[in-house]
Amino acid sequence: MNYELFLAKRIIAAKEYKSSISSPIIKIAIIAIALGIIIMMISVATSFGLQEKIREKISGFNGHVQITNFDNNNSEITLEPVSVEQDFYPEFTSVDNVNNVQVFATKAGIIRTETDFEGIIFKGVSSDYNWSFFKEYLVEGNVPTYTNEASNEVLISTIISKRLNLKLGDTFNILFVKKDTNKPPWLRVVKIVGIYNSGFQEFDENFVIADIKHIQKMNRWKATEVGGFEVILNNFDEIESKSDEIYKETSSTLNTASILEKHPGIFEWISLFDNNTYLIIVIMILVAGINMITALLVLILERTQMIGILKALGSSNLSVRKVFLYNAAYLILKGLFWGNLIGFSILFIQKQFELISLNPETYYVNTVPIAINFWTILLLNVGTLLLCLIMLIVPTIIISKISPVKAIKFD
Numbered sequence: 001m002n003y004e005l006f007l008a009k010r011i012i013a014a015k016e017y018k019s020s021i022s023s024p025i026i027k028i029a030i031i032a033i034a035l036g037i038i039i040m041m042i043s044v045a046t047s048f049g050l051q052e053k054i055r056e057k058i059s060g061f062n063g064h065v066q067i068t069n070f071d072n073n074n075s076e077i078t079l080e081p082v083s084v085e086q087d088f089y090p091e092f093t094s095v096d097n098v099n100n101v102q103v104f105a106t107k108a109g110i111i112r113t114e115t116d117f118e119g120i121i122f123k124g125v126s127s128d129y130n131w132s133f134f135k136e137y138l139v140e141g142n143v144p145t146y147t148n149e150a151s152n153e154v155l156i157s158t159i160i161s162k163r164l165n166l167k168l169g170d171t172f173n174i175l176f177v178k179k180d181t182n183k184p185p186w187l188r189v190v191k192i193v194g195i196y197n198s199g200f201q202e203f204d205e206n207f208v209i210a211d212i213k214h215i216q217k218m219n220r221w222k223a224t225e226v227g228g229f230e231v232i233l234n235n236f237d238e239i240e241s242k243s244d245e246i247y248k249e250t251s252s253t254l255n256t257a258s259i260l261e262k263h264p265g266i267f268e269w270i271s272l273f274d275n276n277t278y279l280i281i282v283i284m285i286l287v288a289g290i291n292m293i294t295a296l297l298v299l300i301l302e303r304t305q306m307i308g309i310l311k312a313l314g315s316s317n318l319s320v321r322k323v324f325l326y327n328a329a330y331l332i333l334k335g336l337f338w339g340n341l342i343g344f345s346i347l348f349i350q351k352q353f354e355l356i357s358l359n360p361e362t363y364y365v366n367t368v369p370i371a372i373n374f375w376t377i378l379l380l381n382v383g384t385l386l387l388c389l390i391m392l393i394v395p396t397i398i399i400s401k402i403s404p405v406k407a408i409k410f411d
Helices: 001-020 024-060 132-136 158-163 212-218 236-250 264-302 304-312 317-353 374-393 395-402 404-409
Strands: 065-069 098-112 117-125 138-141 154-157 170-174 188-197 207-209 230-231 256-257
Touching: 024 132, 024 264, 024 317, 065 236, 117 158, 117 170, 117 212, 132 138, 154 158, 158 188, 170 317, 188 256, 207 212, 212 404, 230 236, 236 256, 264 304, 264 317, 264 374, 264 395, 317 374, 317 395, 374 395
Parallel strands: 117 207, 154 188
Antiparallel strands: 065 230, 065 256, 098 117, 098 170, 098 230, 138 188, 154 207, 170 188
């Protein structure tokens, strides 16, 4: 009897489902699920991508954590030197997940050409510098090569090159004011070997990357003295905990500051992306759920006779409700399938061809960045399926109120 009952339920459910598969309300529900997952995927991928790119660019210019002398007072210009004879240099063995430790120093300068001038931050680096960031955004030339001998090779941005009409291979003068203003400024003649464009205007219009030996000489520092250290981490998500660890492992005369502390405004702004993403996800799941509830109610009304027959055959209210929930799950999975197919296609096209652009002055990037996290996408799909099914449990209660006698006579 159980087998016959099960067979009857499946046959009737299949027939009834096939007869209404073209129903507009069913199609609308499937489209709502598909559109919902597409919008959620795009929202998550662009939000994560934008946050990742902005973090990457800030850390490319500053490292994840900077170690400097306390006397610098968190200034962008390093005033007091730090000795390279530290336990954590050249390798930070006491803190794990550290990718690189590199020395740096900065000094304010003025680029002077025959027709114009521009204030800049002259950032000195050494042979231990990780050039991977600038290689990614290099538009012309190559990154400089620094050895034991002082080099006049520099890296400038496209913004500076356009403002001052400088090209790859040009030489130009940089003036540095001395503490004693009555004395003439230092003059350095440098050569452009590379031009980069990170799209982060706040940094691009200021930084010129050069050999740290120029700053050491002008500041009368020893060869073992630098402006500070930049610590590059393997995982940005650990930046706060690792910054605390680094602080504990360094001398009491040194200060540590993560880029979260140095640029709080930018990171507070990008953290708002998460709130917007969560809001979009909630709205999309509610819209999809409401459409599925409407579709399920329509299915129940269209299959009143089927419900009566199943109950007359001895089926319980719970088993009949399961039949409708199974059909609803099928519709949701169908919507998720098409939504994922279209969503991944859109994300792939944007990632490969960068068709949609952004204003770098506002968003710090030239195009909409995409970061696809498959576990997050999987969680979105599973969450949408489960939440929609939970929302559908309540409408199926109406099945328990249907009388078999009246339902069979229902037309």
